[in-house]
Amino acid sequence: MKKENLTVISQENLAPRIYRMKLKGESVRSMLTPGQFVHLKLGGRHPLLRRPISICDVEEDQLSIIYRVEGQGTSMLAEKKDGDTVDALGPLGEGFPITPSDDTALLIGGGVGIPPLYYLAKQLYDKGKRVKIILGFRRQEEMFLTEAFSRFGEVFVTTENGSCGTRGFVTDAIAKAGEFDVFYTCGPKPMLRAVEKAAGTNGYISLEERMGCGVGACLACVCDLKEAETDKSYVKACKDGPVFQAGEVVL
């Protein structure tokens, strides 16, 4: 994990309020695990805290992130031009493990939970795994990356208003996707809860929690463990996660 001023090399609007940014720098070469994140410092004294954004793709010294403009931090990110720099700390956290015994993987992403699954899909595909992908959006106009994912496997889209693919939530497409050995999911908490219920226990979930430090020191991002271990009853989303085994933490 390093801190570096990465250089913006491109910025692209993919959908309303959704942007893809490419950044370049030496520290990117160590961002090898999908599901890990970078922590970006945008303002001087406001916004004060860093912003966690998932690693969406890495090619040599180039990092891609995809983010949705929510508030001040992401607005400032959207204003960056080619050649500007972004203070990035990363890679942080524990990402998605790739298990040798599982041949078919089902990836389930909702909204801005989708980006980290891209880097995962790519690595699973490169390792010769069969990959199926369910991507959930609110409506057709908000869709992104669906084409890009189709390089790695079959893509199932759901939209809440039915404007594309299956109408409803990602869980409504799980039956359609058929058999799988392991699942990986990232998205808002209610979605993770529903997926955990529908997809069983052989899988991994990636959690979004509000963070202070991003490195494990402040205890802002803790989650309770379902089965309390003897000397530890909680985990830190920033350091022990954001990826956890399905069923491990209380959602």
Added chain:
Amino acid sequence: MNRLNVELPGLKMKNPVMPASGCFGFGQEYAEFYDLSVLGAVAVKAATPETRRGNDTPRVAETESGMLNAIGLQNPGIDHILAHELPWLEKYDVPLLANIAGKTKEDYVLVAERISDATNVHALELNISCPNVKEEGLQFGSDPQMAAELTRAVKAVSSLPVYVKLSPNVTDIAGVAAAVEEAGADGLSMINTLMGMKIDIRTGNPILANKTGGLSGPAVKPVAIRMIYEVSQRVSIPIIGMGGIYSAEDIIEFFMAGASAVAVGTANFSDPFACPDLIKDLDRLLEEMEVSHISELTGRSWNKWEPNLSSSR
């Protein structure tokens, strides 16, 4: 030339900068970024007798130039801290200030007694000011008599110097300061966070699960400066100043107000290298200002202007 070394009761510091309690865990995370031996001291996370799970999440919210936290003193308890956290820090050449919290006087006494045995703890810091835990800690911070009693009780069981960390959430901070000095406190830490709240206007609900939290960061600095300016002229024990330190200039301001060392909290979250960078910047700034030693600055602003402190309450 060393312009930076300072000596406070129990704490022989290479420089006046330490990370503030609760903002640095027990050091492991930041040790991945730099050698902790460069620090003047380390104030470790609060210890209570029992394991504390803390408050529900969300526990942090950002505000204008500050942040609110309602961690709720989550910590693994004194036994675990003694067995697993403090020994790990032994490999660093840095004095530790052990932060202590509790519900009752007995809690503080128990933790103080036990943690004083750790070979690398050099001083105690009584947190009588955490705004995030209901009906505890804070009551000691707002009542001069109770604060003094607690200080006496801890002094009786430990031979280590005792710093009392004062709450800014009171009307008469100088009164509490004078009472704990009288009771034998060796130093003061100030300030802890200011009670605050943030509401999500989309839902109408406070963002923090605990509703209220403690405000820290640059937003609280003027409050800290005023309180240190006031208290340092009333007491003769040294003050570790904290509250919104983000630059070497901020540190100079704390010294001029009356601090003898400083602690850096929230800035560590903005930048994991905050402390080592501040130490370097401070040295450079002192050279520029032609100050031969940092301690010359302590209280430089005293009596230059007599604020009407009573009317501001």
